[in-house]
């Protein structure tokens with residue numbers, strides 16, 4: 001007679017065959033920091049049917065691993081999102097609604113929308129990763145963030161295998177944040193996004209890039225006079241990112257390791273006395289945690305670059321063992337080759353402790369630590 005355990009093993013073998021589950025998979029090629037770790041089970045998912053027969057194991061959902069640090073082997077199931085496809089689902093007036101599958105590559109998707117002259121995503125060019133990960137931390141760059149064009153997302157609840165559509169409100173987007181980093185973390189697998197883009201940019205808005213001096217300067221170098229086109233902005237963003245960030249296909253990195261902190265006006269004044277040329281950005285128009293609070297006074301809060309604080313403390317290019325930061329950007333931690341996830345984590349904890357001790361600011365991780 002079979003015992004309960006033996007029966008479970010038997011079922012798992014059968015399920016593994018049906019849904020193409022792999023065992024003991026090396027994750028080095030599945031994370032942009034290039035750290036070595038193993039997954040007990042690994043599933044390449046490209047159909048929702050596979051998600052209805054999952055073994056009962058702890059789950060981590062993976063896109064391209066550009067925002068994930070594995071500090072240990074994962075004793076559960078990693079589901080890699082491979083759903084493919086993109087299509088126009090509606091076109092009305094000045095808008096086009098597109099549906100893009102979660103496994104599509106984000107930089108290629110932006111290149112596709114810009115090639116059609118559709119506006120709304122051009123500042124988010126060259127952010128590495130998959131489409132399905134973009135809403136998880138509400139990706140953003142150069143004053144634009146995903147939620148501005150987000151309409152809805154399609155997801156599968158892993159516990160039940162049921163599909164569900166989330167509206168923008170239900171996703172609770174904030175600055176580098178959403179409900180999927182909290183209550184619904186690892187509970188829903190995003191299968192597709194619906195985005196609402198602008199087809200004819202009559203009056204290009206300049207407010208977002210005028211706040212970003214580097215982008216404004218790059219535009220004057222690369223493009224004719226304003227009004228700039230979607231393609232101008234796309235090219236300028238790519239040019240800046242190529243100059244300022246390491247190439248993740250060659251260097252082990254996860255981009256910015258920490259979120260940029262928000263500080264009060266008083267705190268900003270104190271920091272400016274100690275940190276020369278500290279840039280700061282108004283919180284107006286940003287998804288600030290207290291946005292829904294009508295008493296929240298935006299004029300009293302500013303976003304400041306965490307990289308500048310780290311720079312001031314000597315972290316730019318500082319090497320400890322096999323871990324360092326990019327020579328041009330103290331917020332961008334890099335694996336010099338062969339560093340373990342634990343070594344990288346120990347390094348970033350030292351950064352955090354230094355900023356806390358020196359400026360009394362708690363840096364929050366942007367990268368997902370596993």
Ligand SMILES: Cc1cc2nc3c(=O)[nH]c(=O)nc-3n(C[C@H](O)[C@H](O)[C@H](O)COP(=O)(O)OP(=O)(O)OC[C@H]3O[C@@H](n4cnc5c(N)ncnc54)[C@H](O)[C@@H]3O)c2cc1C
Pocket residue numbers: 032060061062063064065066067068081102127128129130131132133134136137138139140141180188189190191245246247248253254255256368
């Ligand atoms: C060089 C570099 C520059 C970067 N610049 C920026 C930047 O300017 N702005 C910015 O916002 N980010 C930036 N990032 C971070 C990163 O590119 C984004 O967070 C991106 O969305 C990660 O995509 P991914 O598929 O690699 O995510 P992963 O690392 O695979 O996953 C990230 C998170 O999303 C979850 N997830 C992934 N897929 C799904 C899914 N289908 N359903 C549910 N949950 C899912 C994971 O569980 C994890 O919690 C940068 C990273 C690098 C390496």
